[in-house]
Amino acid sequence: MGLTAKDSFHLKEALQIAVVKCSERCLYQAAKWAAELLDALPERSVDEFKGQPPTATYVHPAFFPSADPNEAALEARELNRYLLAKSFFDCKEFDRCAAVFLPDSLLSGLITAKFNEAADPRRKGKAAAVGPSAQEQPLPEMSQKSLFLALYAKVMSGEKQKDEDSEMIMGPQDLGSVVNKQLLTVSRFLERWFADRKKESDPSPSQGFLEYLYGMVLVKEKNDSDALNFLMQSVHLFPWNWGCWLEITNLISRVEQLNKIAPHMPQNIMSFIFHANTAVNLYQQGQDLAASLNDLLGIFPTSSFLLTCKALLNYHAKDLMAAEQDFSQLLALHPHRLDSLDHYSNILYVLNLRPKLAFLAHLCSSIDKFRPESCVVIGNYYSLLSLHEKAVQYFRRALTLDRSCLSAWTLMGHEYVELKNTHAAIESYRRAVDVNRRDYRAWYGLGQTYEVLEMHAYALWYYKKAAGLRPWDGKMWQAVGSCLQKMGRDRDGIKALKRALLADSYYDSTASSFGSTGPIDRMTQMDPEVLLQIASMYDRLDDEDEAKAYMELCMAQEDGGAAGAEGAAGLGDSVAIHNDSPGGGPSDGEGEGADRAGVHEGTGVTVATSKARMWLAKYAMRAEDYHTAHRLGMELCQDGVEVEEAKALIREARSRLELANMLDR
Incomplete structure (x- = not known):
């Protein structure tokens, strides 16, 4: 572009x-x-x-008065009061700021009249007979800029009061139920303001900011459909307010919803940036999205926001090395920028890069130790040192500064799991979901915690929520399959685990298609644990042929999924995985990705492959293939896993072979 x-x-x-x-x-x-x-x-x-x-003599267009003469006249008349109100806002005296234009007596009169009418509809007629009611009195005449500032100050005053009224984070009385008490006042006022505009024959052109404010208030009141309508109006009237685009992003939970509203957006570069950012937030990947970000970076080469989107795209695609390099470049370009560094600390944590994480923690602390992002970075550092109580302390500090800090809620849940405090972990994950229902990590954490409590029905429900948000993530489907296995639903579990295998192939460009009902390319690297689970479930279903095929495939992963070891002459050549469902995303043991550079080098001997080898040796004994059983037993002794049982199996195989040789004579 x-x-x-x-x-x-x-x-x-x-x-x-x-x-x-x-x-x-x-x-x-x-x-x-x-x-x-x-x-x-x-x-x-x-x-x-x-x-x-x-x-x-030159005046920049940014400082021109409003194009509408009425608005321009109102702004000129209110300049002194506007400057006073803005100075109050800048000093965080929100109530004083609002009172400059909207005294509490005026606002309370409007709300009281509204409530009286709602409580007793007959009152409206009686009031009209006596005189004009408070609700029928005209709203004060002021410019849209001043009105926005006053009402926005009211909202901020309510947020400040809400934080003051809230209990200590995760304290005994912290139920997360404290609300902003000013939302009703602002909502009623704006409802009346927009209703009056519709009655006017020639209203002044709207600037788009009051629509944004009303949409933001409706979001907080959980009225998402009306909120989206007003926010869409706002971006059409003034498309350069990024806060409005972010509110729309937070209302979009599915890619289908994004594609549905995309044609109704203003067609400009802001819409293009919004679409790319929302797709990243919805954990989308693909060449088209990467190309869109590269096009935007061609226009804004050093944009910290777009570089962050690029890094998060790699992060969500589990390419952690590329994401780490992107964040490192971003930090070099903008060394004092703290935004999104909590994500960078997550990457360094998973990659176990302790020196870099220590440097990042010191950097954040030196810039601003009381930013939520700084506290999350420091908490991650303490977590990497296994100082989980200290990590919880910093995550709580981040939430004290900003209760909507999603990373802090989720990571604190992880720490409580490490501390075996399942009740606190569940509460932390629930708060994370309340902040953002698209956070698959919180849903997955809830599933893990309930699985620890052996409440598998609950765990399955949460795992499915996580898998719905990340349908291309193999770890999600592996968790679903394992949970179904523990519930005794082996056939459903097999389907879920096959989908996990499909997920691993999605990002492997050298893998053959798992979608076709044919043999799997043995050069495709698969997770031996998943293959062993599938084989074990087939074994419980008394389907020995399928169980044997998956055990063979599990053992073949030792040398990278090749056709088997040198002497594995009796093993099946291929295993068919049927097209149960589309695949998911990549997965690894930690769920945060790994370096896939040597993905075809094989896993080497693992506990899973040794168990598969033992099963195949016992199967060979049952099939009276004593030579194969003896060879597999010898390999087990070399593995160092299940050695005693392997020795016993070798002795039995030798005795059977000797007996067979004697009978042949």
């Missing part, structure tokens, strides 16, 4: 306007995002600025 010089100029100007407009309304995160994207645009040469109007 390339831009002409004219397009680049207009894009830069639009981002400059976005920074100013969002800053004026105290939308600091949206302003920061736009400013970072603006800074990532390549610098223009000095010659391009020659011949432009003198700076003394």
Whole structure:
């Protein structure tokens, strides 16, 4: 994707306007995002600025008054009060900021009238007979900018009060049920404001920010459908407010939903960025998404946001080495940026890169030790040192700073599992799901915890939720299959575990298609544990032929899935895995990926392959193939696993062979 010089100029100007407009309304995160994207645009040469109007007389379009004369007049009249209100907001005096334009007496009158009418519909007629009710009184006349600032300050005041009223994180009284008490006031006011606009014959053009605020309030009230409508209106009216796009992203739980609303989005670069970011958040992979991010990076080469998306794309695809390199590059370009470094710490934790994680923890602590991201990074470092109580302390600190910090809730659940505190682990995972229902790690954690408690029906339900969010992740299907196996549902378990095998082949470009009902390419690396589980379930179902085939395939993984060891002449040549379902994503023992560079080198001898070898040796004894049983027993003695049982099997095989030789004479 390339831009002409004219397009680049207009894009830069639009981002400059976005920074100013969002800053004026105290939308600091949206302003920061736009400013970072603006800074990532390549610098223009000095010659391009020659011949432009003198700076003394030039006014940038970002500082032009509103194009609507009514709005411009209102903003000019309110300038003094607006500056006062904004200064209060900047000092975090939210109630004082709101009271500059909307005194509590005015707001309480509107809400009281609304409640009285709802409680007693007859009251409306009586009030009309006496005089105009409080609800029928006109709303105060003010500019949309000032109204947004006042109502947004009310929302922030409610959030601040909510945090103050909340109990200690994970304390005995911390039920997570404290609500923002100002949402009702803001919601009723905006409902009335939009209703009055519909009655006007020629209303002033909307700027899009009040639609965003109403959508945000409706999201907090769990009214997702109406919220999405208002947020969509907002991005059409002012597409440069990234906060609004993020609210829409949080409302999208499925790729189908994203594809459904995509045609109704404004067709500009913001929609393109939104689509790529949402796809990454939905754990999508593929060449198209990678190409979209590369196109955007062609326009914004040093954008910290887009580089983070690229790193997260590799992270979700379980390519941890590439993700680590992406985050390392990002840290080199923006050494003081803390956003998303919690994800980087997760990668370093899984790769067991303790020195790098220690450096990252020290860096975050030196920049701002009271940022949630810093606390999560430090907590991950202590977890890597197996200091789980200390890790929990830092995750709780992160949640004290921001109760919506998803990483902290999920990671704290992991730590409580390590500490064998299953009740606290379940509560942590539940809070993570409340923050973001797309967090498959929390669903998976709930499944693991209930499995530890041997409540397999609950565990299965949560594992299925995780698998639904990550249908291309083999670890999810392996957990489902193992849970079904423990519940005695072997046939369903076999299907789930076969799907886990399909998942492992999805990211292996050298693997043959698992979707066809034919032999598996033996060069495809598969998880011996999964193959052993499938074989064991077939054995319990008395299907010895299928069990033998999967045991052979499990043992073949020792040398990379080749056709078997040198002397394995009696082993089956191939095993058919039927097309039960589409595959899932890659998986490994830790569930966070591994370096697949040497994926075809084989696993070597493992407990799973030794168990498969023992089963095949016993099967050979039952089939009176004593030579094969003797050879497999000798291999088991070399493995160092099940040695005593293997020696006994060798002695029995030798005695049977000797007896057979005597009878032949």
